[in-house]
Amino acid sequence: MDHLEETSSSSSWISTLSFLLALVCLTWYTTIWSICLLGRRIAKTHYSSSPPPTSPLRNLGEESDLPGVSILRPLSGLDSNLFENLCSSFEQDYPKERFEILLSIRERRKGGESEKVFQLAQSVKERYPDVRCEIVVGDEKAGVNPKINNLVRTYSLAKFDILWVIDSQVWSPPGTLSRSVEELIGPPRKPFPELLNRRPHGTRVGLVHHVPLAVSPSNSWGSQVERVFLSTTHAKMYLAINGLSIDSCVMGKSNMYRKSDLEKVPDDFFHVGLNGSKGEAGAIGSRAFASLPSHPSSRRDPSGLEEDDDDDERRDEGGEQPLLEDGFGTSRSGSGSFPPNTTTTTIQTSSRALARFGIYLAEDNMLALSLWRPPLNLCHSLARFDVAHTSVGDIKTLWDYSKRRMRWIRVRKHMVPLATYLEPLTESIPSALVGLFALRKLFLQPLLPSSFHLPMSLIALTIHWTCWYRTDVSVLESLSGGQALPDRERSNLLLAWCLREILALPIWIWAVSGSTVDWREKRYRILQDGRAASASAL
Numbered sequence: 001m002d003h004l005e006e007t008s009s010s011s012s013w014i015s016t017l018s019f020l021l022a023l024v025c026l027t028w029y030t031t032i033w034s035i036c037l038l039g040r041r042i043a044k045t046h047y048s049s050s051p052p053p054t055s056p057l058r059n060l061g062e063e064s065d066l067p068g069v070s071i072l073r074p075l076s077g078l079d080s081n082l083f084e085n086l087c088s089s090f091e092q093d094y095p096k097e098r099f100e101i102l103l104s105i106r107e108r109r110k111g112g113e114s115e116k117v118f119q120l121a122q123s124v125k126e127r128y129p130d131v132r133c134e135i136v137v138g139d140e141k142a143g144v145n146p147k148i149n150n151l152v153r154t155y156s157l158a159k160f161d162i163l164w165v166i167d168s169q170v171w172s173p174p175g176t177l178s179r180s181v182e183e184l185i186g187p188p189r190k191p192f193p194e195l196l197n198r199r200p201h202g203t204r205v206g207l208v209h210h211v212p213l214a215v216s217p218s219n220s221w222g223s224q225v226e227r228v229f230l231s232t233t234h235a236k237m238y239l240a241i242n243g244l245s246i247d248s249c250v251m252g253k254s255n256m257y258r259k260s261d262l263e264k265v266p267d268d269f270f271h272v273g274l275n276g277s278k279g280e281a282g283a284i285g286s287r288a289f290a291s292l293p294s295h296p297s298s299r300r301d302p303s304g305l306e307e308d309d310d311d312d313e314r315r316d317e318g319g320e321q322p323l324l325e326d327g328f329g330t331s332r333s334g335s336g337s338f339p340p341n342t343t344t345t346t347i348q349t350s351s352r353a354l355a356r357f358g359i360y361l362a363e364d365n366m367l368a369l370s371l372w373r374p375p376l377n378l379c380h381s382l383a384r385f386d387v388a389h390t391s392v393g394d395i396k397t398l399w400d401y402s403k404r405r406m407r408w409i410r411v412r413k414h415m416v417p418l419a420t421y422l423e424p425l426t427e428s429i430p431s432a433l434v435g436l437f438a439l440r441k442l443f444l445q446p447l448l449p450s451s452f453h454l455p456m457s458l459i460a461l462t463i464h465w466t467c468w469y470r471t472d473v474s475v476l477e478s479l480s481g482g483q484a485l486p487d488r489e490r491s492n493l494l495l496a497w498c499l500r501e502i503l504a505l506p507i508w509i510w511a512v513s514g515s516t517v518d519w520r521e522k523r524y525r526i527l528q529d530g531r532a533a534s535a536s537a538l
Contacts (some may be wrong), residue, residue: 018441019441019442021437021441022437022438022441022442023438023442025434025435025437025438026435026438026442028425028431028434029431029434029435029438032425032426032431035237035240035241035244035426036236036240036468036471037471038192038193038239038240038243038244039235039236039237039238039239039240039243039475040236040471040474040475040478042192042239042240042243043235043236043239043474043475043478043479044474044478044482046384046385047211047384047385047387047478047479047481047482048477048478048481048482049385049481049482050481050482050483051481052173052175052179052385052386053385054175055175055178055179055181055182056182057094057178057179057181057182066094066095066098066181067098067160067161067162067181067184067185068098068099068100068159068160068161068162069094069098069099069100069160069162069163069164069177069181069256070099070100070102070154070158070159070160070162070163070164071089071099071100071101071102071163071164071166071177072102072104072151072154072155072158072163072164072165072166073086073089073101073102073103073104073165073166073167073168074104074147074150074151074154074165074167074168075103075104075105075106075117075121075150075168076106076146076150076168077113077114077117077168078113078116078117078120079168079169079391079393080169080216080391080392080393080394081169081171081215081216081391082117082120082168083120083123083124084171085168085169085170085171085391086103086120086121086124086168087124087127087128088171088172088173088174089101089166089172090124090127090128090131090133091128091174092172092174092175092176092177092178093174093175093177093178094177094178094181096130096131096132099131099132099160099177100131100132100133100134100158100159100160101131101132101133101134102133102134102136102154102157102158103121103125103133103134103135103136103154104135104136104137104139104150104151104153104154105117105118105121105135105136105137105138105150106138106139106146106149106150107137107138107139108137108138118135118137121135122135134154134157136153136154136157138153139152139153140152140153140346140347140351140355141287141347142286142287142288142347142351142354142355142356142358143276143284143285143286143288143355143357143358143359143360144284144358144359144360144361144524144531144532145357145358145359145360145361145363146520147252147363148354148355148357148358148363149358151165151354152346152347152351152354152355152358153346153351155259155350155351155354156346156350156351158259161258161259161260162181162184162256162257162258162259163256163257163258163259164177164180164254164255164256165252165254165255165256166253166254166388167252167253167254167388167390169253169390169391169392169393170212170253170254170388170389170390170391171215171389171391172210172254172386172388172389173386175386176210176383176386179383179384179385179386180208180210180256180383180386181256183205183208183256183381183383183384184205184208184256184257184258184381185205186205187200187204187205188200188201188202188203188204188205188379188381189381191243191244191245191246192243192244192245198245200245200379201245201372201377201378201379201380202372202376202377202378202379203377203379204378204379205378205379205380205381206257206258206261206371206372206376206378206379206380207250207255207256207257207368207371207372207378207380207381208255208256208257208380208381208382208383209250209251209252209253209254209255209256209368209380209381209382209383210253210254210255210382210383210386210387210388211235211238211239211251211382211383211387211388211479212230212231212234212235212238212251212253212254212387212388212390213230213231213235213387213388213389213390213476213479213480214226214227214228214229214230214231214390214392215227215389215390215391215392216391216392216393217392217393217395218392218393218394218395220394220395220396220397221397221398221401221496221499222394222395222396222397222398222399222400222401223392223393223394223395223401224492224493224495224496225398225401225496225499225500225503226392226395226401226404227392227496228472228493228496228497228500229405229500230390230392231475231476231479232472232473232475232476232497233427233472233500233504235475235476235479236471236472236475237426238251238382239382239475242380242382243382245379245380247372248365248368248369248371248372248373248380249380250364250365250367250368250380251364252363252364252365252367253388253390254388255364255367255368257367257371259353261371261376261378262353262354262367262370262371263353264375264376265353265356265370265371265376266375267289267356269370269373270289270356270359271529272285272289272359272531273285273289274289274290275289275290276288276289276290276356276358276359277359277531278527278528280527280533281533282525282533282534282535282536283527283531283532283533284359284524284531284532284533284534285359286347286355286356286358286359287347287348287355288347288348288352288355288356288358289356290348357370359531359532360529360530360531361411361517361519361524361526361530361531361532362408362411362412362415362530365412365415365530366415366529366530368380387479398499398503401503402503402507402510403518405507405511406507406510406511406517407511407517407518407519409423409507409508409511409512410511410512410514410515410516410517410526411517411526411530412530413511413512413515413526414515414526414527414528414529414530414531415529415530420512421512423508424504424505424508427501427504427505428464428465428468428501429501429502429504429505430505431464432461432464432465435460435464436457436460436461439456439457439460440453440457444456444457469494469497472497473485473493476493516535523535523536
């Protein structure tokens, strides 16, 4: 008798726990769908109109008080649509005296791809003689991040306080600059949902960014799946999270912020020592955190920037000379010293505010976070009406796509671990299983005979995936200016979408099971906050 009572009690506890778990699953499933639908709503509301509205800033003259903007474009190779992407910066509807363009190229080797990049950049510059443009060749070693290394010199040369940093794969419509400046200088918008009447995160906007839209993929399945990921799943969540404004969520394809704000970010934000690390074995730090070295040949020019005659470490290794192309067609190449304002000490002086982020692999996330968090507490504004048209190019195989996704999941695991570990439950297949468990436990089992459970489950899964796919397609079409997909693309899109959904969980398991990544022919071990160490140093 006692045994029967214990069995009954145990069964009751299991049933209660199962019921509570089903409630949790139903809550999660409802929450995920609410986020997906919010992303779709934002996409349709703010991006489906074509053409976008005209910003009042475009109609102001050159003598107005319109803020000046320095457009920084780091170039690493012959990316897809590079010529058109660069031209889009020169064709912005903005007073020509109020913006400049700084193109930075990592290196220049005769006969190599870098020489072709330089020639292409030069031809773009010559095509727009009325736009002030400088081409800077040769990066500075500020840390492990190649993008920061590439931007150090152009950051120092930037004439204006407002910076618009755009990746080389990005094309921007002509009105993007004026609308983005309007967002930056305007009041912060209230977060969603509007009914809660929540106040913005900060009293003013510190960063404006653009949601990426993948364009121009090749016919390879790697490129097609990458296009689907960026333009549906990623875009949908990116729009929703930024709409809710619960935390910083920024991708660095196209970002606008102020140098003066970046310079107010305290060193305490980075939690590293003078070498730019926490002392881990093989950790790659940065000279930006070291005290400014005294040098007998150091001297201060009238602008307040340091110059010295030290040879550049990179030039010693590569045998190259740094080159600066100024806006008037004059080339200045170093011969034992750096061009004015682009010395090795800029990492510790005029470019220090940016150079500090060279210790991170995902500098965009950490830079945005530094503006979001105390003491600045600045709001982020996801630009309405404009997207970052990002050329996918040729990702040859699904293996190449998987490696790219794995790398960034591993980096994120060390920056936002909770969000990374919950990520699978936001995907269509795991969330379908979560919803199905809740459906069967809370509705099918209590209300219907067991013979109905399987067919009703199959119907529910079919409805789930159909609605999920249609939501994703709606987001893609809205970001494309409300243009419906051509019929010839729909079959390829559906297959690429299915491949991405199937690959999502295996890639995530692969990513979270390790902590090393291969990047530009080097292997790194990921450290806390997305910093890196040499994988061979353990």
